[in-house]
Amino acid sequence: MVEILTSQVVSGLATGCVYALIALGFVLIFKATDVVNFAQGEFVMASGFISYTLLIRFELPYWLVFLATIALSGIMGVALERVVVRPIMTAPIFSIVIATIGASIVMRSSAGILYGYDVLPLPTIFSKDPIHWGVLNFTLMDAGVIGSSLVIMVVLYLFFKLTKTGTAMRATAQSQTAARLMGVSVGRIFSLTWAISAGIGGVAGVLIAPIIYLDPNLGFIGVKAFAGAILGGFGSIPGAIVGGMLLGILENLSGYFFNAGIKQVSTYILLILVLVVRPGGLFGAAPIRRV
Amino acid sequence: MPKGDSPGTNGAPGQSLLTVDGIETFYGGIQALKGISFKVPAGSIVALLGANGAGKSTTLKSISGLVPPLRGTVAFAGRRIDGLPSEKIVRMGISHVPEGRELFPELTVLENLKMGAYIRTDKRETQRGLERVQAHFPILAERRSQLAGTLSGGEQQMLAIGRAVMAQPKLMLLDEPSLGLAPMLVEEIFGIIGEIHASGTTILLVEQNANKALSVADYGYVLETGTISLAGDSQQLLQDDHVRRAYLGHR
Amino acid sequence: MKRLLSSAGALAGLIGLLVVLNGGAPTWAEDGVTDKEVIIGAGMDLTGAVANWGVNIKAGMEAVFDRVNDAGGVHGRKIKLIAYDHVYQPPKAVTNAKRLVERDKVFVMMGHLGTPTTKAIKEYLEEKQVPNIFPATLASMWTTSGKWHVGDLASYADQTWLIIDYLVNERKIKKIASFYQDDEYGLDGHLAGKARLKQYELAYVAEVDYKRADIDFSSQAAKLKESGAEAVIVQAVYREPPRLAEQCHAIGYYPQFIGPGPIVVNKTIELGGKHVEGLIGVEVYPLPTDPGPFLDLYRADMKKYFPGLPPDTTNLYGYQKAALFVEALQRTGRNLTRDSLLKSIESIKDWDPGWGLKYSYGGDNRRGMSRVGRLVMVKNGKWTKMSQWIELKEGGRR
Numbered sequence: 001m002v003e004i005l006t007s008q009v010v011s012g013l014a015t016g017c018v019y020a021l022i023a024l025g026f027v028l029i030f031k032a033t034d035v036v037n038f039a040q041g042e043f044v045m046a047s048g049f050i051s052y053t054l055l056i057r058f059e060l061p062y063w064l065v066f067l068a069t070i071a072l073s074g075i076m077g078v079a080l081e082r083v084v085v086r087p088i089m090t091a092p093i094f095s096i097v098i099a100t101i102g103a104s105i106v107m108r109s110s111a112g113i114l115y116g117y118d119v120l121p122l123p124t125i126f127s128k129d130p131i132h133w134g135v136l137n138f139t140l141m142d143a144g145v146i147g148s149s150l151v152i153m154v155v156l157y158l159f160f161k162l163t164k165t166g167t168a169m170r171a172t173a174q175s176q177t178a179a180r181l182m183g184v185s186v187g188r189i190f191s192l193t194w195a196i197s198a199g200i201g202g203v204a205g206v207l208i209a210p211i212i213y214l215d216p217n218l219g220f221i222g223v224k225a226f227a228g229a230i231l232g233g234f235g236s237i238p239g240a241i242v243g244g245m246l247l248g249i250l251e252n253l254s255g256y257f258f259n260a261g262i263k264q265v266s267t268y269i270l271l272i273l274v275l276v277v278r279p280g281g282l283f284g285a286a287p288i289r290r291v
Numbered sequence: 292m293p294k295g296d297s298p299g300t301n302g303a304p305g306q307s308l309l310t311v312d313g314i315e316t317f318y319g320g321i322q323a324l325k326g327i328s329f330k331v332p333a334g335s336i337v338a339l340l341g342a343n344g345a346g347k348s349t350t351l352k353s354i355s356g357l358v359p360p361l362r363g364t365v366a367f368a369g370r371r372i373d374g375l376p377s378e379k380i381v382r383m384g385i386s387h388v389p390e391g392r393e394l395f396p397e398l399t400v401l402e403n404l405k406m407g408a409y410i411r412t413d414k415r416e417t418q419r420g421l422e423r424v425q426a427h428f429p430i431l432a433e434r435r436s437q438l439a440g441t442l443s444g445g446e447q448q449m450l451a452i453g454r455a456v457m458a459q460p461k462l463m464l465l466d467e468p469s470l471g472l473a474p475m476l477v478e479e480i481f482g483i484i485g486e487i488h489a490s491g492t493t494i495l496l497v498e499q500n501a502n503k504a505l506s507v508a509d510y511g512y513v514l515e516t517g518t519i520s521l522a523g524d525s526q527q528l529l530q531d532d533h534v535r536r537a538y539l540g541h542r
Numbered sequence: 543m544k545r546l547l548s549s550a551g552a553l554a555g556l557i558g559l560l561v562v563l564n565g566g567a568p569t570w571a572e573d574g575v576t577d578k579e580v581i582i583g584a585g586m587d588l589t590g591a592v593a594n595w596g597v598n599i600k601a602g603m604e605a606v607f608d609r610v611n612d613a614g615g616v617h618g619r620k621i622k623l624i625a626y627d628h629v630y631q632p633p634k635a636v637t638n639a640k641r642l643v644e645r646d647k648v649f650v651m652m653g654h655l656g657t658p659t660t661k662a663i664k665e666y667l668e669e670k671q672v673p674n675i676f677p678a679t680l681a682s683m684w685t686t687s688g689k690w691h692v693g694d695l696a697s698y699a700d701q702t703w704l705i706i707d708y709l710v711n712e713r714k715i716k717k718i719a720s721f722y723q724d725d726e727y728g729l730d731g732h733l734a735g736k737a738r739l740k741q742y743e744l745a746y747v748a749e750v751d752y753k754r755a756d757i758d759f760s761s762q763a764a765k766l767k768e769s770g771a772e773a774v775i776v777q778a779v780y781r782e783p784p785r786l787a788e789q790c791h792a793i794g795y796y797p798q799f800i801g802p803g804p805i806v807v808n809k810t811i812e813l814g815g816k817h818v819e820g821l822i823g824v825e826v827y828p829l830p831t832d833p834g835p836f837l838d839l840y841r842a843d844m845k846k847y848f849p850g851l852p853p854d855t856t857n858l859y860g861y862q863k864a865a866l867f868v869e870a871l872q873r874t875g876r877n878l879t880r881d882s883l884l885k886s887i888e889s890i891k892d893w894d895p896g897w898g899l900k901y902s903y904g905g906d907n908r909r910g911m912s913r914v915g916r917l918v919m920v921k922n923g924k925w926t927k928m929s930q931w932i933e934l935k936e937g938g939r940r
Contacts, residue, residue: 004764007793011760117593119781121813128817130792139792164409171395171406177357178393180377181386183410183458212757213781213813217590220755255761260724260751263761 007137008252014142014211016248017149021204022225023232023240024156025197031173031235032193035085035096039104041222043201047073048209048218049111050202052122062125070202077198078191086190104219111216124210145207152203153241156196169193227267231274233284243282246270308333308462308493309354309385314363314373316346316353323349325517326363331462331510336484336494338504338525340538341514347497348390350514351464354495355387356380368461382410386460390467392451396440400431403439403450407457417457424453427483445476452483462493469500481507501538505529513538572879574649578615580871580878581622582675583648585638585663586655590629591755592779594809595856596655599678600625602860603653605843606868616871619878624648628655630754632662639663643670650675650880653863657681657727658754664691673880675870675887676863676910680803680826681730685909692887694863694901694910698727699734700934701802701824702775704915706738707935709773709800719748719771719797721762721778721786728777731802735775747771752782759786760793767795776801783821784814791817798822808854811923821920822928828897829918829925830858836865836896855925865895866910899931 022040029037051069054060060068084103088096126144130137160166172179172189180186209218225244232243247267255263274282309331316324324346331337339347352358354365356377365373372380381387386407395403404424408417425432428449434442439450448468455463468484469477481503488494488507498504505511505525513521513534521533528534574581584603587596600623607621615621624646628635635656642648643666650673654660657679664683667674667690674691677684682697709715720735722728728751739745748769750762763786766774774790774797776783783805790797799821806823814821828837830853840861841853851857871878873886890910892900901910913934918925 001768004768004793008760008764011758011789011792015758112589116597117589118597119594119809119813121815128788128792130794132794137793142792164405167398167402167406168409171398171402174395174397175393177389178395179406180357181355181381181389181393182406182454183378183381184406185376185378212785215593251758252761255758256764260753260756260762264753264756 002135003137004256005253006135008256009249010136010138010142010146012249012252013245014145014248015208015251016228016245017146018204018208018221018244019225019228019248020241020244021149021152021200021207022222023229023244024153024237025201025204026222026226026229027235027237027240028193028197028200031237032169033085033089033190034093035100037080037085037194037197038097038100038222038226039080039107039219040197040201041219041225042104042107043073043077043198043219044205044208044221045111045214045216045219046076046107047202047205048122048214049115051206051209052115052120052214055123062123066206069206070199073202073205074195074199077194077196077201080198081191081194085194086187108216108219115216117216119213119215122209122214126210141211145211148203148207152200156200165192224267227271230281231271233278233281236281236283239281239283246282306333307331308368309495310364310366311350311354312364312366314350314353314360314365316349316358316360318349318358323517324353324360327514327517327519328363329512329519329522331493331495333461333493334491335509336488336496336507338501338508338511339495339497339514340499340501340504340511340528340534342537343499344516345514346517347514348466351387351389351466351495351497354380355385355389355464357387357389381458381460384461385464386455386458386462387464388451388455388466388468390470392447394439394442394447394450394454396438398439399436400439400442400450401435403454404431404457407454408459410458416459420457420459424456427456427486428453445472445479448472448476448480449483452480452487456487456492460492462495463487465494465496467497467499469498469503477503501534502529572649573643573647575619575878578619579622580616580619581624581646581648582650582652582867583639583642583646584623584625584651584653584655585628585635585642585659586625586653587630587659588625588627590627590631591781592630592656594780594807595678595804595859596627596630598851598854598856599653599655599860599863601848601851602844602857602862603864603867605840605847605857606861606864608847609843610868616868617874617876617878619871621868621871623652628659630656630659632658635659635662636666639666643667643672648672649878650883652676652867653678653860655679657683657730658725660684661726667691671880673884675867675883678859678863679727681726682734683726683730689884692884692903692908692910694866695803695826696909696913696915696934698731698777698802700913700936701826701915702731702735702777703738703935704824704917704932705775705800705802706735706742708917709798710739710742710744713773713798715772715798716744717747717770717772718744719750719766719769719774720746721750721752721759721766721774721776721782723778723782724751724753727804731775731777752778757781757785758789760789762786763789763793763795766790766797767793771797773798773800776805779804780807780810781813783810784818787814787817787821800824803855806855806918806925808852808925809856811920811925815923818920819923823918823925824915825855825918826915827855827858827862827899829927830854832897834897839896862895866890866901869893869895 025040047069050072051065054065084099126141128139128141168184176186228244228247229240232239254266307330312328313326315326341347353360360373411417431453468480496504508525510524511528512519586600587593611620626638628638652675655678660677660679676694680697682699684691684693720732722732748766750765802824806825870887874882888903890901890903892902894900914931915934916931917928919928
């Protein structure tokens, strides 16, 4: 019983880490630019296909593919910001959000046209064989996903906390006017934010695609991650991380204690309960300003 | 660091550092500035006086590029800067301490100060600047790891000015530094403004507290509904009947 | 007299001309049927969770139609298939069916994919009296739903009976669990299995469900492990068995996985790798690699018309449907109506397209190649025959 429960929590945490990474992408862009980017999940899907192409068609080594995918995903993020979002930055926020939804449909369809809608297996270096550590039951895959996610989160934390550019990004999120007066190019910060968000989405893609298989609809995982971000308090970085992880674990446990139907809606039940008690989410101080 | 960048080498005193010529600035469809011209000589303190809504803050924003003027020119150290984005203008040596201070509330005091030196690439120079600012404002040294949003009003004003000093500007634009502060703090702030000026920074000061402003300024300009209605050196303005009645509280 | 004759001749000529003109554009009573064409419709999953099935079934059917059309069609009519993507979502299937019936005026629905999606349009088709021919779902409901629905192969219920009989009698396994898709598809086999177990005085030791788009089964794996089941029947498609096996193996649980036809796809092996070694499936038609003239023709047609799609159980499934449909059209002749088509299908008895298995209809048998099946197992990354064709017992829900 204990063994089974711990294995449920560990594998839920692995999925939750991926939710957390995607949620982080949502929150970073929102904090910096007030835009909710509904194409966030598509970065996950697109990087799955990018790494598939590099691994299978170009037969590049895994670690190179991992890094190249993150970089290419980042470039994709900048492109999306420059081509879709920036030209309409002065439009009402609602229009921008709709534009990101449009972009997500275009990305999904493009993947379908290029690769077809069939599911593809994406290789990974992490083995799916079981490992037993006392009461802990997990796979190297789970450990790899959790470990990689945590490393990315720590690197991001250090980047935002310790580097000049990272501090400038936080500053810009708090006051664009003041940032400009300090000599910060807000446009460049926006691009960088999109690059980082898409890059993290890329990491999520490389980690999750081998687990849940690769197809053009993979981006719908973004919906869960978005729920995770709201659960944690939309706009809060620790909130996105904790919210995403909690969601992954809760999903697994509700599936275990109840059935697939409850599992499917458990996310939203929890979301509603939390929002009733704390309208700003777990870590949010105040309700969201605008969406 | 290039020679011309350091404060105190702004050219000979009396030579115009900033020349504003006939600027007209609009907010949406509303004209806030209706052709304003004035000069800020290098090494001086110039005060812009006027009632609420006269266009004082807008004048500063027009200079720093936050709200670019539609017509007219702004020249700084002999180069036109109107139309340039704020982030370029600050790199040329103009630091703007805006109304409402615009601190980064969720960054620490130290991080706010470091953001002030964002355009500086020399780390050791930035470190020396930090020491200088903390010497000016010992309270900021004390509160260095506190979030800016948790500071008192006076401390926030000090941080805003300190942050601007970190950029080592040739010209500092100060918008209502005394606003909302207790009289003792106002004295302290103006003392610090004097120190900054003494270290070689030219200052353009917007104030409602005309008495205080003219006591430190070399020159003053009076704005009324988007135009300059009166100009002169501080002593002259302090004696002017209209100024005394309208801005100094004399009847 | 001469005048009269010539007038009569002219009149006859006029009548003849009218007949010819009228005959050139006869008005047919049925939608979708003209002198030169018969238009049929299908709802497919081309971009969703079972797109591998959808894309391949459509191609398999079109391979037959393309060959027949290249040779001039059936009784002078070319077959045109209009297929829309319902993404394996019942509401979209309804929209597509209305579009096909009301706008495109299709003659029949042919090879409509998916149990929940076809169930969603069942009543609509009955109301519009559009035959539902050989839907790409082997749920037992298509064998018991009356006039407008005609199936082609043994149902999931029949197949599940074969599975239970094999597990209980040959493998002597009594701890059997069910992992099923929570909809009309998964329930068909799940409930039939339950009924069959009861006859052995047994019951599932665990019943765990999943939703159509789910892809994480760690909680299901945990429950199955706890139940101690030695065999798990997977009433699923091709994405779930590999993932479930993986997640069971991750917690050190290695039961016998076994399931009905929809899992017998190369994709299952491609996705699962070593985790699906030993997976057993039920087959109700030959493997694409088997010998025989019909399968030779199938391989040649696929190579000619869809060179990008390798032979697979999925496209063979569509191919045999289309071949059976063409046979029914042949039997119907020029006078093609919905009623006459249904009658010709019912007239098919012991018809073998050339692969050693026979289709038979008649009476209330709307299954076609009823009651045959065999077991196949993944061995060294390939679906491999385990048994000969077996007569199936009728496990359909009534």
